[in-house]
Amino acid sequence: MTSAEKHNRMANAIRFLSMDAIEKANSGHPGLPMGAADVATVLFSRYLKFDPKNPLWPDRDRFVLSAGHGSMLLYSLLYLTGYEDMTIEDIKQFRQLGSKTAGHPEYGHASGIETTTGPLGQGIANAVGMAIAERKLAQEFGSELQNHFTYALVGDGCLMEGISQEAIALAGHLKLNKLIVFWDDNKITIDGAVSLSDSTNQIARFKSVNWNTIEIDGHDQDAIAAAIEQAQKSDRPTFIACKTIIGFGAPNKQGSHKVHGSPLGAEEIAATRKALNWEADAFSVPADVLDNWRLAGLRSTKARKEWEERLAAAETEKRAEFVRRFAGDLPGGFDSALDAFKKKVAANNPTVATRKASEDVLEVINGLLPETLGGSADLTPSNNTKTSQMKSISPDDFSGRYMHYGIREHATAAAMNGIALHGGLIPYSGGFLIFSDYCRPSVRLAALMGIRVVHVWTHDSIGVGEDGPTHQPVEHVASLRAIPGLMLFRPADETETAECWQIALNNKHRPSGLALTRQNLMPVRKEYEEKNLCASGAYELVSSSDAKVTLFASGSEVEIAVKAAEALEGKGVATRVVSVPCVELFFEQSEDYRKAILGKSPVKIAIEAGVREGWDAFIGNDGAFIGMKSFGASGPAKDLYKHFGITVEAVVAAAEAKL
């Protein structure tokens, strides 16, 4: 058999597994796996550094299927190359409930799935994050421990989504030369021809953001190989435009949008078998083909062993640090350092904005955790995310630990996901809370994947003031709380800010967002307590026996609640205050704890400079809510609080009206 024949049969194995699985599921996207099979075969059988027996090898090349609807391409590759947790039975269970082989690749379902993709454009931006992580860790630990490529396969959808522009501009700026992106250029989208909606010259576009570009026939294995070899030597990231035929091999449907997202049907599959000269039954891979694929899966065994030897030979401290960092464990002393910080805060009780409080905590954290990679989407002086340890990273110098992500919230969040998925680093970055909307799809994916990224979202309410309603989040705290798994913290003072950071970093498998104020807040937690009270999501800040009124509040409004409670107590009304730094965590507590915190006061009032949605869970639908009913307005923050009736007086009046 010639090398070309061998290649074709290997690629066809992907095509038939994909067709068969999609046919059996009666649902799925055959177009991409069939069209991109040649590119994937060359990459996985000749270039990709990976070891199916050690899927988490830290120096493996990363492969991201950004066009996640082509999931059968990835599942086929994992099965064929010998990942033990991807069997032919798993392939047969494609798109069935409880299977590893979900409709789109789901991180954590099976080894070799480096990230969850499907929402278009996310994968390419994840890949940029992975390449950032590799470069940073190579700088830190040396090329003997970190020296791998990151590959991504993207479709037209990925490239049309705006996030792709943010991501490729960032990658080009940073000269991420070990990032290699294949474009499955098949000229087809769901509506029909790409030309219905786009006329972009993608090569020129990538050149304009400082990429190396190559154009090839995506079905020519030699051209694919030559392109990869050229890309590996580039001093810039490389974009390989691969002209392909969508649904390659299906004689009557290939090249049309009909093969994009529907099973081919038995008849067309039979015709494809004939056209591609494939005699094996459904889900059956001829022995020679499977052997060749399994051999491909063994290609990097030696490299992996050599790498392990290098790790073993590294000096003890470096090795331990590398292993710790990739395990995602925090260094010893983290909790006690934050505890010491809390003591110091309690001794001073500063009146500060929580964005500044966060900076103070970060100063401690970044001193202790070399793995934090800070940053901001061009709001560094506003987000207070750059501490003394954080030298800026530049294209030619990755010795720093601070990313200037640019005005690109979406790619920032997606790159952070990629950094976290890569391992070895904990990414945090800043933005205005209002612009969490710009990166919401990536925040959601972090929650779905269960990865540790921390968003520092400052300017968290009408407290923003003069910038007005376009810059004042009113619904964002509620809407972020709606994302399953995400811990949205809204701390009330410096102590709570420290506790929230502590929880965020101690959770390896959850993303966090910290909603922080621009304006100064008085301390509400004045006494040092060893326990992290924020960890239960809500806790009694001010107790009062047989309370007639309970005030629930978060963040900047806790101060209002405390003052209102004092005023009510002064009027003889027993009032307790519950601080609610994290709604999610509260509802994960035991029923007993929740009942105790909600309490039995006849009057319950929630106070938050945001919308009511979600607060009925605390106060019932007969409770009173002091907050926002509309968008904000432009004016000094104090005027706005008064104008929108979020004041001590309003709380007292609401309590009295209810009593």
Place this chain on the structure above:
Amino acid sequence: MTSAEKHNRMANAIRFLSMDAIEKANSGHPGLPMGAADVATVLFSRYLKFDPKNPLWPDRDRFVLSAGHGSMLLYSLLYLTGYEDMTIEDIKQFRQLGSKTAGHPEYGHASGIETTTGPLGQGIANAVGMAIAERKLAQEFGSELQNHFTYALVGDGCLMEGISQEAIALAGHLKLNKLIVFWDDNKITIDGAVSLSDSTNQIARFKSVNWNTIEIDGHDQDAIAAAIEQAQKSDRPTFIACKTIIGFGAPNKQGSHKVHGSPLGAEEIAATRKALNWEADAFSVPADVLDNWRLAGLRSTKARKEWEERLAAAETEKRAEFVRRFAGDLPGGFDSALDAFKKKVAANNPTVATRKASEDVLEVINGLLPETLGGSADLTPSNNTKTSQMKSISPDDFSGRYMHYGIREHATAAAMNGIALHGGLIPYSGGFLIFSDYCRPSVRLAALMGIRVVHVWTHDSIGVGEDGPTHQPVEHVASLRAIPGLMLFRPADETETAECWQIALNNKHRPSGLALTRQNLMPVRKEYEEKNLCASGAYELVSSSDAKVTLFASGSEVEIAVKAAEALEGKGVATRVVSVPCVELFFEQSEDYRKAILGKSPVKIAIEAGVREGWDAFIGNDGAFIGMKSFGASGPAKDLYKHFGITVEAVVAAAEAKL
């Protein structure tokens, strides 16, 4: 005085008004108004077709300040050119509560503010929508009634945001040659130099998406004029890169990020006065300068009068239609057509997916309303948005009424905003509900501005099935309901779908989103009723005297509620069902109505295939909720409903447990 001197003094008037207002407010962004004053002066004094006395003249050129933080540039221009509702007092009230001159330009606050900007990248995409509207209306009504340019001024932030790529790719594809974008190329962002985070060759980037490009010195009035004249003749949209000095004129601060977002301070303002040879007091514009500006404001009076003559001379029907369309009024017969449709539905009671129901309603609507401009972000066959009347628009043929927006949800939503703001058209477009996250910033702005756009969001729950959790919205209905003003509809069958469309279109000043199913639903409204029951947001679908149980549900879960009620009634438990197609509208009803609908059943249960957040407002925090507590999963829809416990049996069990 030479023409150059005259220009300089006019531009300096903008600079000083901006500096003075920002200084007085002690807050704001002087950098852009000072840096872009020359570009704005040439445009407004020599080219822009506008009439401050007739600010809503339908054929005026549109000017969008995409870099909205430079709001004082716009306010200065409006005051100087003689808009009557922008006085020097308004300028002095910059950024104060209740003033017209908000921190960022707010649509509706004053004439001449064509759109709300501030969230970066939105304005340029709005401008693309305006240019689409112009082209479409010119095609429809002729160049004698529609023949204007759309100008936008963008900064680095606008160009870094991903939405800008979506927008410019769409504009380039459509050859929107009457769109002219100025880039305030000042090389500065908040973090410092643009080079900290970006290396994009913007000229090459715009060329790659089919734009005409020009590079000029943004302080050279002749070059600016020549560029505009060249752009006006282009057969493609034009990008004019204007090299400017941020904070131009402030001798000690210009050219640095220090002038971007803070007042200059009295000392620097005094130094600027000296440097620019400006003797007038704060907020005072020398008479010669004001005269020249006011003359500039009169420049298009003649053109406007001639336009009015042309309109008056048009044939009666065409004139009436044009006037009606720009007034935003629906044609007579709209409500009765939908009523007839409802009658037809009640006669057939079809079991259909609400996305298909929506297509059926749209078939009626589009037949009656020539102003609807349909579209989809590349999901036409899934969103069912293309009815028989909807021929596709192509770059060379705007006679169609259907936009293939491409895989660009964000630019789609922002362009829809621009189309609605332009007037004369009602844009609707389709996408998957899950990807409402991709366009959330634009949806929010539609709500903030109060404009009529309709989002057709299909595939609205785990009912999506096999595509899995990346494609299954669970938190989106809740998070969209959190946006003030947005009407998020989730109809339960074809009748409700028709009613929701009717409400959406009858509301000139609110955006809507329709969350629609992929899967078939049985009819729940079987009898024809004249009244639009959905208009009250929630209504009693199944009544039961002295009900022990009330079931609240929306969309696809109403069917489950109805069946559960039947089961409970069968067991002797009096049960009523409330359908909740629109939470927002329900909470706008009278207290009496709300109380009556919420009712007094001891047991209240809400059923929705989404998160609980928001439902406590109906059922109290002691009610039961049947819905999602996590992300979804990949599998057939029916399996998923069972797996996640959203079934008739689960509802019955929950009711019995509570009783």
